Amino acid sequence: MVTLSSRNGRHGNVVIVNVKKDAAAAPRAATLHQVAQAAGVSLITASRALAKPDKVAAATLQRVREAAAALGYVPNLMAGGLKAQRSRTVAALVPVISVPQFLPTVQALTETLDAAGYQLVLGQTGYDRSREHALLQTLIGRRVDGIVVAGLLGATADAEGIRRLGIPVVETWDLGPQPLDMLVGFSHAQAGAAVARFFLARRWRRLGLVSADDERARQRVQGFCEAAGADLPVAWVPAPATVASGRAGLAELLRREPRLRAVHCSSDLVALGVLNEARARGLRVPQDLAVCGFGDADFSAALEPALSSVRIAAAEIGRRAATMILQRCAGQAVVPAVVDVGFEIVERASTTASPRRP
Amino acid sequence: MVTLSSRNGRHGNVVIVNVKKDAAAAPRAATLHQVAQAAGVSLITASRALAKPDKVAAATLQRVREAAAALGYVPNLMAGGLKAQRSRTVAALVPVISVPQFLPTVQALTETLDAAGYQLVLGQTGYDRSREHALLQTLIGRRVDGIVVAGLLGATADAEGIRRLGIPVVETWDLGPQPLDMLVGFSHAQAGAAVARFFLARRWRRLGLVSADDERARQRVQGFCEAAGADLPVAWVPAPATVASGRAGLAELLRREPRLRAVHCSSDLVALGVLNEARARGLRVPQDLAVCGFGDADFSAALEPALSSVRIAAAEIGRRAATMILQRCAGQAVVPAVVDVGFEIVERASTTASPRRP
DNA sequence: CTGTTAGCGCATTCAC
DNA sequence: GTGAATGCGCTAACAG
Numbered sequence: 079m080v081t082l083s084s085r086n087g088r089h090g091n092v093v094i095v096n097v098k099k100d101a102a103a104a105p106r107a108a109t110l111h112q113v114a115q116a117a118g119v120s121l122i123t124a125s126r127a128l129a130k131p132d133k134v135a136a137a138t139l140q141r142v143r144e145a146a147a148a149l150g151y152v153p154n155l156m157a158g159g160l161k162a163q164r165s166r167t168v169a170a171l172v173p174v175i176s177v178p179q180f181l182p183t184v185q186a187l188t189e190t191l192d193a194a195g196y197q198l199v200l201g202q203t204g205y206d207r208s209r210e211h212a213l214l215q216t217l218i219g220r221r222v223d224g225i226v227v228a229g230l231l232g233a234t235a236d237a238e239g240i241r242r243l244g245i246p247v248v249e250t251w252d253l254g255p256q257p258l259d260m261l262v263g264f265s266h267a268q269a270g271a272a273v274a275r276f277f278l279a280r281r282w283r284r285l286g287l288v289s290a291d292d293e294r295a296r297q298r299v300q301g302f303c304e305a306a307g308a309d310l311p312v313a314w315v316p317a318p319a320t321v322a323s324g325r326a327g328l329a330e331l332l333r334r335e336p337r338l339r340a341v342h343c344s345s346d347l348v349a350l351g352v353l354n355e356a357r358a359r360g361l362r363v364p365q366d367l368a369v370c371g372f373g374d375a376d377f378s379a380a381l382e383p384a385l386s387s388v389r390i391a392a393a394e395i396g397r398r399a400a401t402m403i404l405q406r407c408a409g410q411a412v413v414p415a416v417v418d419v420g421f422e423i424v425e426r427a428s429t430t431a432s433p434r435r436p
Numbered sequence: 437m438v439t440l441s442s443r444n445g446r447h448g449n450v451v452i453v454n455v456k457k458d459a460a461a462a463p464r465a466a467t468l469h470q471v472a473q474a475a476g477v478s479l480i481t482a483s484r485a486l487a488k489p490d491k492v493a494a495a496t497l498q499r500v501r502e503a504a505a506a507l508g509y510v511p512n513l514m515a516g517g518l519k520a521q522r523s524r525t526v527a528a529l530v531p532v533i534s535v536p537q538f539l540p541t542v543q544a545l546t547e548t549l550d551a552a553g554y555q556l557v558l559g560q561t562g563y564d565r566s567r568e569h570a571l572l573q574t575l576i577g578r579r580v581d582g583i584v585v586a587g588l589l590g591a592t593a594d595a596e597g598i599r600r601l602g603i604p605v606v607e608t609w610d611l612g613p614q615p616l617d618m619l620v621g622f623s624h625a626q627a628g629a630a631v632a633r634f635f636l637a638r639r640w641r642r643l644g645l646v647s648a649d650d651e652r653a654r655q656r657v658q659g660f661c662e663a664a665g666a667d668l669p670v671a672w673v674p675a676p677a678t679v680a681s682g683r684a685g686l687a688e689l690l691r692r693e694p695r696l697r698a699v700h701c702s703s704d705l706v707a708l709g710v711l712n713e714a715r716a717r718g719l720r721v722p723q724d725l726a727v728c729g730f731g732d733a734d735f736s737a738a739l740e741p742a743l744s745s746v747r748i749a750a751a752e753i754g755r756r757a758a759t760m761i762l763q764r765c766a767g768q769a770v771v772p773a774v775v776d777v778g779f780e781i782v783e784r785a786s787t788t789a790s791p792r793r794p
Numbered sequence: 795c796t797g798t799t800a801g802c803g804c805a806t807t808c809a810c
Numbered sequence: 811g812t813g814a815a816t817g818c819g820c821t822a823a824c825a826g
Contacts, residue, residue, distance in 0.1 A: 105602050106521070107576075109803060120813050125805060135811060150597050155577040156518045157803035160818050163464070165514060167557075167578075175546065176539040185533050188560050197574065198558045199525075202546050216555065218465075219513040220525075239508050244463050321735035347735060354740045377679035377705060382712040467819060478797050483821060493795060515819035518802050 108149040116145035128153070159221070168403055169199045169217040171210065171227040173292070177318050178347065179373045179392060180228050183250065186396030187226060194404050196223070205292065205317060211236055218243065224403035226396075229293065230254045246406035248399040251390075252294060253418060260406075260415045262398045266294045269388055269421045270301030273342050273370055276423050278306065282340035282368050285310050288327030288352060289344035292317035298372065302342060311335045319344060324351020325358075332359075340368035340429075346375035346387055353381065353428070368429045383427035391419045466507035474503035486511070517579065526761055527557045527575040529568065529585040531650070535676050536705065537731045537750060538586050541608065544754030545584060552762050554581070563650065563675060569594055576601065582761035584754075587651065588612045604764035606757040609748075610652055611776060618764075618773045620756045624652045627746055627779045628659030631700050631728055634781050636664065640698035640726050644669045646685030646710055647702035648677035656730070660700060669693045677702060682709020683716075690717075697725060698787075704729035704736045704745055711739065711786070726787045741785035749777045 114124035119138060127134045127142035134142075145151075159165045168191055172180050188198045199222060203210040214236045217225065224246040231237050231249055237258050240247055247259040252266065277285055285306055289295045291314045303310050313330040315323035324343060328351070331338055343349035349371030353363060361367050363383055371378060374389035398419075402412045472482035477496060485492045485500035492500075503509075517523045526549055530538050546556045557580060561568040572594045575583065582604040589595050589607055595616050598605055605617040610624065635643055643664055647653045649672045661668050671688040673681035682701060686709070689696055701707035707729030711721060719725050721741055729736060732747035756777075760770045 105600060107579075107601050111803075121803095122805075122814085123812060126812085129805085133811080138811080150600065152573060152576045152597075154518075154579060154803050155574070156514050156523060156579055157818090158805075160512075160514045160518055160803080160820090161805050163818075170558075175533075175543050178536070181534040181539075184558075185560065188533065188558055189562075192560070192571070195574070197578065200528075200542075200546055200556045200558045202543065202550070204547075213550070215510060216513070216553070218510045220555065221465075221512060221514055239510075242463060242508065243465050321738035325738050350735055351738050354738055357740045377708055380679035380683050380709050380712055382715045468821095469819075479819095480798080480821075481796055484796085487821085491795080496795085512819050515802090516821075518804095518819080519821050521802075 108151045113145045113151045117141040165221045167222045168224040169222040171201045173205045182392035183396035186393040190400035226399045262417045266297035267301030270298030271305035274302040274305035284339040286331045286338045286341045287312045290317040290319035295344040319348045321351040324348035325355040328352040328355040343371045346371035346378045386426045386429040389422045466509045471503045475499040523579045525580045526582040527580040529559045531563045540750035541754035544751040548758035584757045620775045624655035625659030628656030629663035632660040632663035642697040644689045644696045646671045648675040650675035653702040677706045679709040682706035683713040686710045686713040701729045704733035744784045744787040747780045
């Protein structure tokens with residue numbers, strides 16, 4: 079009994095342990111403090127062992143590592159970030175993630191950041207300025223180390239705040255007159271103009287467009303019309319555009335201009351709809367109707383007929399944007415801060431045959 | 437002079453202020469401390485004014501708000517998160533973001549989380565288990581409040597750690613025997629089997645498959661073959677599959693089985709390739725070859741012929757997963773923890789005509 | 795209604 | 811090599 083009694087000191091503890099507050103009680107993660115205790119060293123030594131192994135004795139290192147493994151220790155990045163004043167986090171702002179064009183950019187962004195130990199926080203603005211504002215505030219609150227935005231941030235109220243805080247920003251997929259900070263993009267007006275000249279050089283006439291009504295697509299339409307020197311028929315479809323709206327768009331265009339002979343679409347998805355609508359109406363592509371898309375989607379080369387399109391180095395945009403942010407985070411200057419990645423017209427069967435005589 | 441001298445106290449400050457360390461010196465964001473000082477109240481009062489306005493005098497409230505606005509104050513969510521032990525962040529793990537099927541899920545996830553003040557952190561595993569592990573460690577380190585994963589986490593080493601920490605996890609797009617925690621998905625084997633029965637019921641014979649070689653697609657192929665009761669020809673293409681690989685897949689399939697009459701594809705992108713390859717070979721769809729895809733992509737209904745496919749409620753998966761995580765974060769129990777969202781075969785022109793007699 | 799105290803988990807000073 | 815203090819920015823407890 080005496081022996082048992084001598085162990086009584088623990089009973090209190092046992093009882094307390096058994097009084098589980100609730101199933102919902104969070105089993106808190108192991109802290110560095112606990113690791114240090116388990117390894118029999120001080121907090122800071124444990125910290126050093128894990129962060130700078132070469133600054134610690136080999137034996138100590140091993141003990142700490144074993145303790146960490148045994149406890150399943152995972153460092154709290156929020157605590158580290160609070161101290162270091164950086165989150166190792168970069169935000170990507172896109173209108174909606176399901177716009178296929180941005181996907182290679184987002185993918186490359188994520189991969190490049192990941193390789194440097196950074197994570198991507200995704201934000202969808204939904205083509206809505208007030209959403210964009212709210213989102214930016216939250217992201218600034220999260221102390222993201224950089225922001226990559228699809229499109230231009232322009233001279234919004236947010237822009238000033240972001241600049242003041244010195245948060246690196248890369249605007250992408252566009253080329254404005256005065257970037258907020260850094261930029262990787264191209265001129266949509268020039269791209270549109272290039273397609274118009276491409277059509278004209280191949281003697282396609284009676285041009286028209288099916289275009290989503292988002293900002294950048296509008297710029298391409300304008301560039302196209304200016305280069306063509308004419309007020310061309312445009313079927314506007316709501317953004318984000320779909321194959322179905324592409325079909326509807328061609329239908330509308332043909333109503334307004336039955337003799338239409340060539341059409342430029344604001345995306346390859348739209349162009350796919352145009353191709354299908356043309357086929358359903360017995361129009362041969364390209365003999366009766368030339369079609370050129372935009373974005374050079376992964377499926378475009380495999381279509382029948384293969385679709386001509388405007389190729390954008392989408393993945394490169396993501397890679398470069400990530401690299402720029404990372405450079406800034408490393409305290410290096412980024413030059414040039416503005417990169418025009420240009421575009422390239424990929425000519426395929428949907429525009430190659432010589433046109434029928436009028 | 438005396439007057440000037442009395443102001444001398446400031447001179448030191450001015451000089452110090454002018455000694456800018458560098459252009460690279462981070463212009464630190466305003467802290468709550470500064471807001472409180474500017475408003476002439478204590479730190480905690482400022483905190484309360486911003487967080488719980490009704491617990492503070494109207495006059496104080498206004499002063500704090502003005503000070504915050506003037507300083508461009510944005511609360512540091514890392515600090516708040518460290519204190520509160522949550523990050524208001526949820527991780528999404530996908531193989532690669534550019535797999536179109538997951539997009540509506542990711543979109544709905546982001547939107548639902550955003551509405552609750554949570555942000556999505558994106559992780560790409562690249563179909564790589566070791567990447568997945570590293571990523572999970574980092575995300576746990578970030579103290580994400582939940583994890584939504586495309587596919588199953590299975591009995592990996594991570595699974596145990598995650599369970600111990602009590603991090604809510606939703607596995608999606610699959611239906612394993614024993615979910616780690618919560619799950620929103622469907623049975624791929626059943627989906628494959630259903631398509632096989634669908635073909636057979638419509639008297640399509642000489643079946644074959646073009647399939648990506650990822651885990652879930654393989655399950656569908658297996659279910660398909662079992663339901664068809666035969667060892668069918670399968671053209672495997674690397675994941676993530678493309679339209680081009682769909683074309684190549686049909687070519688291979690026809691080499692092995694020239695009399696092929698119906699093909700099931702692991703995605704609508706692959707099916708698009710199959711449709712194009714069929715057209716290039718002069719095969720009519722569906723008269724000569726029936727085609728059924730998977731995923732019911734946004735373009736499938738608009739193709740010529742319209743593509744039959746298996747529709748998955750992808751956006752619903754995202755919404756439900758987000759809701760489950762949010763419920764858990766709110767301390768509520770989630771029942772049921774496993775949801776089978778099922779699937780639906782959408783019959784369109786690519787499989788409707790009655791088959792040619794053999 | 796407001797302020798003081800303490801601490802979230804970690805890393806950067808300094809000492810020894 | 812190692813350790814003891816200090817503070818990153820904020821908020822939940824308690825005082826007043």
